[in-house]
Amino acid sequence: MSKNKPGRDDRRGIHAVDPQSYPKQRQELSLWFFCGILLLSYGLILIVHGIYERFGHQPATVLAALHPTLWWGILLAAGGAFYTLRFRPRSR
């Protein structure tokens, strides 16, 4: 799990190695990448379900006419997509 920026002092020394000497070293996944993936997945699921609700399958909940599932799904998907792309693993 990469928390330190490359080049910053690291007690375990995993970033102290010369990147050129390990060209195929595995890039550790960022915690924020996990957050992004989770939010993006949930956002997409909610969008799909929200669209389904728009076509005559509105749930019997209070304020369902505002389509909260769809709007919340769009918001989560947008935030999740940002974090997924921003912290995606890149080859060194």
Next chain:
Amino acid sequence: MPVVVNPALILFETHLTTLAPTDILILALYFVLVIFIGFYVKGSTNTSEEFFLAGREMSAWIAGLSFVSANLGSLELMGWAGAAYQYGILATHWYWIGAIPAMLFLGIVMMPFYYISKTHSVPGYLHLRFGEGTRALSAVSFALMTILMSGVNMYAMAVVMQTVLGWNITFSIWVGAGTVALYVMLGGLRSAIINEVLQFVLIWAGAAMVPILGLMEAHGWNNLKAQIATNVGNANYTHLWSTLGHFKDNPMGVHWTGIVFGLSCVISFGYWTTDFLVVQRVLSANNLRAARMAPVIGAAFKMAVPLIVILPGLIALGLHNADGSVVYHLVPASVAKGTGQHSYDDVLPLLLIRYCGPGLLGLGITALVAGFMSGMAGNVSAFSTVWTYDIYGAFFNKKASDQHYVSMGRWSTVVGMLISIGTAYLVMNADSIMDYVQALFSFFIAPLFGTVILGMLWKRTTKAGGFWGLLAGTVASIGMFAWVHADASALRYIAMSPDAQPMAENLYRALWSWLICVGVTIAVSLVTKPTPIEALTGLVYGATALPDDGATSLWQKPTFWAAVVLVVFLIVNIALF
């Protein structure tokens, strides 16, 4: 310890709703991800420092969010939403004055000592400062408390699953406990912290729709306040401070002195600065500045948590039908068991069902599960560390290899979880989750804070003073608890008012136990031989040259951001006075 199971609960079949396939998909995705993370980080948790302190390489943001998230267990989500319905906005004090000043104090004043002493735990600090006896007392009481707390979290999660979905309570306990045990055993604190941050994000994603839609239905905050006043017959439920002049004037039956001195100065400072469950997260920071910033970041987020916990309780209190009748008439858990009505603790699930259809409901339920699992993981990872370092490693096997201690940490995680499961069944017979947790806090946390703060700030405190003060405070707290439970009229002496309610008892019991601890510590210290100043280096204010935290601009200074948080804290308190 006898485990008594209520068969009526296990066979309970009725429930509020069922999950649609979309909801099940959302819940399943969460479980898959947390277990994947456990396996993913296993490869980087080979040494004891990596397993128990996440390699001390977390950034301030991660340590800060984990610091808050470890506290977002059953108490936070279910208990305080119910408390907001029961007591109104006064419940917010447990988030603001009952948390923010203490978190800032930890970051600015206490963290340098914890960090530069390189201790692995709070009992470890007590060992350095006061010796083996104090460490043993603190470690054993902490281990006991964390296991009980973990059981409370587990039970709360099972009740939610049972109430909302009709799931068998035993099934929920074992699935939740098994998942947490697996990912903590595999990845230690590193895995727990990563999952806690993930859970914090998820809790907001899943729970935020309730206050948003609730406020829309109530037509805004001002209308909600008016509706609450109409429903309960007075305006006392929406004022933070103006009703605290007398025990009789507010629904909680407390006095402002109890809130300020009992809750804020003792319980909250004790919890946020000496409870190893939360302090462990900050100790994982990658440098001193990150360690000081983490509690400040945590405080900023903590201030926002009432939006998803307290506000739903208030919304449930203010909702009414078209004919003017109240929508929810909730009762204490003890009454609900007999009558079949919904209890205060059901408020959050009830609102989730009111506003969230398939998809959103699954997200909300997943957020609740994540919150409970976060609480369990926090407790069990802290238990594992204290057991391995401060009990097993200190008293049973001092010279084992690093690998042996890592192995012991993994096994103690599993054993701790099994004991928690037993505790969860035991808690089924407790009348109120909230009372149970509050009692635990004041047994151990308040006296411990007295010992740590004197040890950290007063050079004259001696080893004997620390030990006897901690012991006296803890025994006094348990004694007062037993006294009031044996004779309810004793409450008037503990809280110093015949009008005091049970919540006031917790606050004043904590205050008294802290005062007794401090008094005994000072008295014993003054009649025992002082500790040489050279033995206090790195442990005590005045005997330690604090290192520079490396901040080069105002924006990097933890004190600047602490001041910003403090100003916002004052503004919101005045706005809701």
